[in-house]
């Protein structure tokens with residue numbers, strides 16, 4: 001078992017930081033698996049093998065999404081920036097810059113003109129907790 005997910009001595013890290021690092025490592029592994037399955041599917045011609053791999057990559061999408069959501073729940077600032085970027089049409093970079101600026105100004109990650117209907121979970125009050 002590797003311990004590469006730690007950049008600092010693990011025995012000095014709080015438990016919640018070690019858990020966070022494990023989730024980050026899992027997220028990376030799920031993203032790598034998605035990329036590998038996409039490469040395999042791009043080359044595989046056998047229909048049965050393709051069906052198995054297509055089913056497997058769907059599982060990896062689920063795993064990646066669960067890891068990401070778990071990280072968002074532990075990091076309100078990250079979640080707020082992601083809310084300004086994810087599942088939106090238009091220019092990704094512009095959305096990201098606006099979300100980052102809105103969070104830096106104490107907003108919720110959405111620029112005022114692009115704010116969706118109120119689906120806030122009161123995350124803004126947790127912002128400072130996510131910056132430790």
Ligand SMILES: [Fe+2]
Nearest residue numbers: 030059060063
């Ligand atoms: Fe997975």
